[in-house]
Amino acid sequence: MTFVQLSTTAMIAMSTLLAACSRETQTEAAQATRDVGEATARATGVVAEKAKDAMITAAVNGALAADASLSALRIDVDTTDGRVVLKGSAPDAAARDRATQLARGIDGVLTVDNRLTVNPNR
Numbered sequence: 001m002t003f004v005q006l007s008t009t010a011m012i013a014m015s016t017l018l019a020a021c022s023r024e025t026q027t028e029a030a031q032a033t034r035d036v037g038e039a040t041a042r043a044t045g046v047v048a049e050k051a052k053d054a055m056i057t058a059a060v061n062g063a064l065a066a067d068a069s070l071s072a073l074r075i076d077v078d079t080t081d082g083r084v085v086l087k088g089s090a091p092d093a094a095a096r097d098r099a100t101q102l103a104r105g106i107d108g109v110l111t112v113d114n115r116l117t118v119n120p121n122r
Contacts, residue, residue, distance in 0.1 A: 053079040056108045060084055063102040069095050070102070075116065077103070082110035089119040 057079045064070045064077070073095070075088040084103045090096040096116045103112045 049081065052108060053081065056082065056084065056106055059106045060086075060103045060109070063106060064099060067098060067102060070099055075099060079109075082108055083113065084109050084111070085113045085115060087115045088117075090116045091118070091120055093118055 057077050060077045060079070064073070064075055070090075073088060073090060075086055075090075078085045078087070084106075086099055086103060090099065096114060096118055099116060100112050100114045103109055103114075
């Protein structure tokens with residue numbers, strides 16, 4: 001059972017119990033139901049954001065792999081909240097700059113922190 005299904009089941013169970021309780025207990029149960037709903041919404045938002053970041057990382061990796069000047073390089077791509085960090089090395093400044101351009105061209109990328117070092121011996 002997924003987190004959302006479990007939370008929904010818990011909210012239904014609390015609502016059922018609410019009908020058989022005193023007014024004070026009903027108020028407490030209603031608040032608990034709202035709290036579970038809010039927690040579920042927050043958790044769903046976090047999962048959605050992580051999925052979006054994973055999609056951005058995959059798209060940047062794909063763009064780098066498709067580029068002839070970058071495909072043979074080992075470039076690590078990390079994405080958090082739409083902010084991409086590139087790590088590794090590039091054979092020259094042009095390849096380093098090209099990696100930034102490709103990452104910026106991906107939908108959902110807010111910023112690119114290019115930490116690639118230029119290593120002409122690669």
